[in-house]
Amino acid sequence: MSGLDWPALMQAGLRGLGLRPAEFWALTPAELRLMLGERQGAAAALGRSRLDELLAAYPDGTSAMGKGERDE
Numbered sequence: 001m002s003g004l005d006w007p008a009l010m011q012a013g014l015r016g017l018g019l020r021p022a023e024f025w026a027l028t029p030a031e032l033r034l035m036l037g038e039r040q041g042a043a044a045a046l047g048r049s050r051l052d053e054l055l056a057a058y059p060d061g062t063s064a065m066g067k068g069e070r071d072e
Contacts, residue, residue, distance in 0.1 A: 004029065012036055 009032060013024040017035055027035070 010024065013019045013027070013032060013035075014021065019027075024032075
């Protein structure tokens with residue numbers, strides 16, 4: 001399974017954006033996301049609440065590094 005919801009993407013591209021099938025299939029997933037208004041980049045990817053979740057799940061000092069290695 002590809003992990004992409006093709007029926008929803010096709011509906012968004014063909015109905016929502018008015019693309020022809022050939023235009024839709026010529027796009028990369030990144031281009032389609034951009035056309036649908038999804039933002040990408042560091043600012044959109046990680047907010048403070050998600051950072052706090054990651055810090056709680058992976059606190060400093062408990063990494064799987066071997067002895068003598070430093071976390072820098």
